[in-house]
Amino acid sequence: MTSRAKRLWVTGALIGVAIVWGATFVLVKDAVERYPLYGFLGLRFAIAVAAFALLFPRSFLRFKPGTLQVGLLAGSLLTAGYVFQTWGLQGTTASKAAFITGMFVVITPLMQGVLLRLPPRGLTLLGVGLAVVGLWLLSGASVDGWTAGDTRVLMCAFAYAAHMIVLGSLGTRHDVGALTITQLAVVAVACGAVSLAFEQPGLPVDRSVWFALVVTGVFASAAAFGIQTYAQRHISPTRTALVLVTEPAFGGLFGWLAGDYFGIGGLAGSALILGGMVIAELVGAAPPGERLVHEPALEGIPVPLVEPEELSAKP
Numbered sequence: 451m452t453s454r455a456k457r458l459w460v461t462g463a464l465i466g467v468a469i470v471w472g473a474t475f476v477l478v479k480d481a482v483e484r485y486p487l488y489g490f491l492g493l494r495f496a497i498a499v500a501a502f503a504l505l506f507p508r509s510f511l512r513f514k515p516g517t518l519q520v521g522l523l524a525g526s527l528l529t530a531g532y533v534f535q536t537w538g539l540q541g542t543t544a545s546k547a548a549f550i551t552g553m554f555v556v557i558t559p560l561m562q563g564v565l566l567r568l569p570p571r572g573l574t575l576l577g578v579g580l581a582v583v584g585l586w587l588l589s590g591a592s593v594d595g596w597t598a599g600d601t602r603v604l605m606c607a608f609a610y611a612a613h614m615i616v617l618g619s620l621g622t623r624h625d626v627g628a629l630t631i632t633q634l635a636v637v638a639v640a641c642g643a644v645s646l647a648f649e650q651p652g653l654p655v656d657r658s659v660w661f662a663l664v665v666t667g668v669f670a671s672a673a674a675f676g677i678q679t680y681a682q683r684h685i686s687p688t689r690t691a692l693v694l695v696t697e698p699a700f701g702g703l704f705g706w707l708a709g710d711y712f713g714i715g716g717l718a719g720s721a722l723i724l725g726g727m728v729i730a731e732l733v734g735a736a737p738p739g740e741r742l743v744h745e746p747a748l749e750g751i752p753v754p755l756v757e758p759e760e761l762s763a764k765p
Contacts, residue, residue: 472700481662492642497667509627525636531609541599548701577730584722
């Protein structure tokens with residue numbers, strides 16, 4: 451396979467990852483209507499841990515001093531993000547949840563400026579402004595159009611932004627695989643413990659719930675991480691980010707197919723959010739050596755920093 455053909459194949463695979471991530475909003479929303487929230491998250495991430503361990507068994511050998519502590523911190527933030535997102539889906543549409551979750555891309559540089567004293571660039575602030583206006587239009591351009599579910603999903607976006615900052619600072623000193631499996635395990639244990647203590651649901655009997663568990667645990671977590679890690683050896687971080695930033699658009703599409711209705715204002719708001727994400731993440735971002743490239747935080751997967759020589763490395 452030629453280099454160009456390989457790049458095209460890898461780009462197509464990344465688009466597939468974005469499609470799977472976008473589809474999970476509808477799948478999860480339906481699943482948590484049939485099965486308790488914490489029980490679903492506990493099982494989902496237990497499956498993700500098992501699948502990841504099978505795909506990347508050497509991750510267990512790459513722990514070093516401090517890896518566990520950073521993984522626990524990042525995993526706690528990831529747990530908060532998933533709880534708020536899944537809880538929020540019980541009170542809003544899958545389409546709105548997809549775009550509101552995507553706000554983490556524009557929240558991150560603002561939070562980074564406060565926590566790490568790294569002020570965002572002007573174009574980044576423009577992207578933030580566009581996304582905020584888009585969020586207002588998406589909620590019907592009125593306070594009444596904003597629901598409690600939307601607020602929970604927005605809290606999820608803040609949690610994902612904090613998670614991204616941890617991985618982009620402390621996380622860069624540790625192996626990606628070791629950090630990832632630690633985070634997945636934290637979510638599985640935390641949510642599983644809450645479910646056993648308060649929900650005690652038993653194993654699901656609904657086939658659609660099991661389908662959602664397999665898709666989100668195996669394909670949207672473990673397999674997606676493998677694809678992305680391989681992809682970044684063959685295409686640039688910018689191209690990777692541009693592909694993955696379409697995830698909310700796919701989430702909105704699947705929500706629309708499932709019966710969500712946007713209207714003109716909602717469509718305009720969605721477009722502004724996507725435009726703000728692209729500007730904040732790609733145009734106004736710092737040089738690649740100073741940041742993490744776009745992170746698929748919906749699945750808690752850190753994207754490693756990619757140096758120029760790595761882009762041409764052989765698999």
